[in-house]
Amino acid sequence: MAKTSFNEFLLAVAPEHRVFVEKLNDKLLKQGCELVIKEVKSGYTATYQLEKKTVMNWVFRKSGILARIYGDNAGKYEDTIASLPADMQKKMITS
Numbered sequence: 523m524a525k526t527s528f529n530e531f532l533l534a535v536a537p538e539h540r541v542f543v544e545k546l547n548d549k550l551l552k553q554g555c556e557l558v559i560k561e562v563k564s565g566y567t568a569t570y571q572l573e574k575k576t577v578m579n580w581v582f583r584k585s586g587i588l589a590r591i592y593g594d595n596a597g598k599y600e601d602t603i604a605s606l607p608a609d610m611q612k613k614m615i616t617s
Contacts, residue, residue, distance in 0.1 A: 526559040
């Protein structure tokens with residue numbers, strides 16, 4: 523299977539979310555994360571790893587794209603989390 527590029531992944535993201543996804547991608551890569559994109563039944567998964575540990579991933583669902591941020595690494599990304607839309611932060615708190 524051919525490696526999926528970030529641009530291919532980005533095309534699968536709803537147009538209204540692409541700028542946000544691209545900016546967050548840039549921030550995570552600048553912080554040293556490695557991006558691994560895989561094609562799955564529901565679309566793609568994009569996983570950001572730091573020192574071989576997953577810190578965040580994007581997953582596609584029928585309802586749209588979801589971001590999963592792994593709690594044991596959340597403290598390292600307080601600035602990034604603070605830049606997320608308020609409704610997304612609220613969902614993170616209730617999770």
